[in-house]
Amino acid sequence: MGASKSEFFSEQQNEMASLFKAISHPARVAIIEYLLRVDSCICGDIVNELPLAQPTVSQHLKELKSVGIIKGNIEGTAICYCLNPDTMKKLENYFSGISNNLIMKCC
Template structure:
């Protein structure tokens, strides 16, 4: 979406769109699921888990980090990645609100 069009939407709407765009790839969903399972890991661990090359995994990690879905801390010469609880909670609240609104509603 062009910058001029995003001005018509709230900060929250733009932020959520960025988050959902970042998780709209199956490899990124797989990375998130893997991080849920192991809590934290380095890029090489994910490379061993998924059928993708290291540069591809690194690009997906970059997109997830830019959207603040994951965070990384330097661990020697590697970066140790984990999910960002604040961002995950924001997404959970968004979908939880939708779920509450939908209860007892039907078209």
């Protein structure tokens, strides 16, 4: 065992779970908050900002990119990473949808 039985859940449930998994690590939360904070869409500065080795940061960026949370643009030798507004909106909508349907029923 060990592999999650994703085939038994809906495509939408698997997609949301993948998005959440991508931001389920403090380093990746920190990357998102850093990209939100900096004025320009700083690139490899993320490596300097985080207390992790360059290959580790590169791996985290890859995970965020693979689910569409960030986008990367090549600019010469460097790469410019930034947040994907569409995905952020999707996450926001998911929880506002929950809040709207959450009429206190019990407990």
